[in-house]
Amino acid sequence: xxxxxxxxxxxxxxxxxxxxxxxxxxxxxxxxxxxxxxxxxxxxxxxxxxxxxxxxxxxxxxxxxxxxxxxxxxxxxxxxxxxxxxxxxxxxxxxxxxxxxxxxxxxxxxxxxxxxxxxxxxxxxxxxxxxxxxxxxxxxxxxxxxxxxxxxxxxxxxxxxxxxxxxxxxxxxxxxxxxxxxxxxxxxxxxxxxxxxxxxxxxxxxxxxxxxxxxxxxxxxxxxxxxxxxxxxxxxxxxxxxxxxxxxxxxxxxxxxxxxxxxxxxxxxxxxxxxxxxxxxxxxxxxxxxxxxxxxxxxxxxxxxxxxxxxxxxxxxxxxxxxxxxxxxxxxxxxxxxxxxxxxxxxxxxxxxxxxx
Numbered sequence: 001x002x003x004x005x006x007x008x009x010x011x012x013x014x015x016x017x018x019x020x021x022x023x024x025x026x027x028x029x030x031x032x033x034x035x036x037x038x039x040x041x042x043x044x045x046x047x048x049x050x051x052x053x054x055x056x057x058x059x060x061x062x063x064x065x066x067x068x069x070x071x072x073x074x075x076x077x078x079x080x081x082x083x084x085x086x087x088x089x090x091x092x093x094x095x096x097x098x099x100x101x102x103x104x105x106x107x108x109x110x111x112x113x114x115x116x117x118x119x120x121x122x123x124x125x126x127x128x129x130x131x132x133x134x135x136x137x138x139x140x141x142x143x144x145x146x147x148x149x150x151x152x153x154x155x156x157x158x159x160x161x162x163x164x165x166x167x168x169x170x171x172x173x174x175x176x177x178x179x180x181x182x183x184x185x186x187x188x189x190x191x192x193x194x195x196x197x198x199x200x201x202x203x204x205x206x207x208x209x210x211x212x213x214x215x216x217x218x219x220x221x222x223x224x225x226x227x228x229x230x231x232x233x234x235x236x237x238x239x240x241x242x243x244x245x246x247x248x249x250x251x252x253x254x255x256x257x258x259x260x261x262x263x264x265x266x267x268x269x270x271x272x273x274x275x276x277x278x279x280x281x282x283x284x285x286x287x288x289x290x291x292x293x294x295x296x297x298x299x300x301x302x303x304x305x306x307x308x309x310x311x312x313x314x315x316x317x318x319x320x321x322x323x324x325x326x327x328x329x330x331x332x333x334x335x336x337x338x339x340x341x342x343x344x345x346x347x348x349x350x351x352x353x354x355x356x357x
Contacts, residue, residue, distance in 0.1 A: 003048035004140065004201050012216060020113035022049040025218040034221035035310045038187055039354075042146030042153075043217035044208050047193070048201060051115035051136040053108040059127035060104050067125055068098060069244065069265070071254040075100045080167050080182055083252045085110075085118060090243035090264025094118050095234055097184060099169055107135075107180075109193075111234045125260070140201025144208065145191035145217075145225075147355040153192065156208045161192070166357050169193075175203065187225040188354030227316065228309045230278055230348030236289055236304045237276055237318055245269045246320060247276045272323045274301065278350060279317040279332065279343040284308045286315035287343075292335040293319050300325045303334065309350055316350045317343065 001022045009016060014025035025046060027034060037043050055064065065072045070083030080099040084092050094114040099107040110118045119134050126132055144153055154161055162170045169182035180195040196204055208214050232238050232247050245268035255266055286306045293301035301321030309316045325332065328347055333340040
């Protein structure tokens with residue numbers, strides 16, 4: 001599948017590659033340059049492949065309370081919250097963000113690769129009085145990320161943006177188009193998510209890039225940016241094979257309410273077997289997903305994501321390891337292509353100078 005911006009990416013020389021069933025831009029110039037521009041200025045990412053669901057009706061809140069791990073009742077109108085959609089056994093169907101547009105009106109923003117299964121699961125578990133609509137095919141999404149995002153977006157669109165707190169959103173009109181503007185971010189930097197009618201996304205893309213201060217960035221930089229922040233990626237740190245207990249260690253999970261998969265999550269939180277940790281290496285040489293983590297020559301875990309971290313200056317990785325080996329400061333070895341690379345368990349995020357909040 002192709003987003004509406006496919007031709008625009010090709011025209012700018014983007015290297016395209018499959019991602020979650022979509023042809024997506026991986027990089028335009030270099031991952032390093034796009035990463036660094038996002039950290040010091042502003043980049044825009046095509047995120048039209050993501051899914052957007054709408055739930056409305058008198059039972060929508062109760063349905064979402066039961067479907068999702070995070071609290072929904074305390075979510076204010078204009079606020080969004082991150083959490084998990086689980087199977088009955090606790091495995092993660094998806095990680096997503098819930099937006100509250102009104103007392104009985106919600107959006108869910110879901111991952112591209114899980115959109116269809118999410119929609120099927122949610123439809124099966126909502127009351128007849130909850131109206132579920134998949135808005136994905138009619139919705140465009142651009143992520144505008146970087147410390148200068150507000151000034152550059154206002155300049156590009158000729159409009160003053162609302163003052164939004166972190167994980168807040170507003171319905172706005174930009175360039176004469178009704179849009180939803182939020183401030184969550186996946187890079188660690190200040191920025192916005194712009195949701196607009198799909199037929200207008202090309203106009204917004206070109207206007208944002210016209211002045212040259214905002215530059216396009218691909219999924220390569222998006223991945224290194226999120227890894228530096230220690231953010232989980234579905235299919236790597238999260239999957240149906242694990243509960244979210246090891247990745248979240250209790251965050252984004254409200255055990256005071258009932259939700260599908262609660263029993264398995266609660267049991268694992270009480271007695272964890274493996275937990276997700278951050279590992280800092282001593283060099284630029286990176287471990288990759290699937291590489292084995294060792295302690296005194298014994299396998300104790302597996303790498304889920306790894307890369308050179310441009311803003312940190314060395315390679316970093318996320319890994320699931322046996323809980324006994326998860327203490328900050330503990331040295332571990334990573335089996336990487338015939339060599340054992342030394343690494344140290346460290347606190348997350350790896351990069352702490354972001355402007356997101």
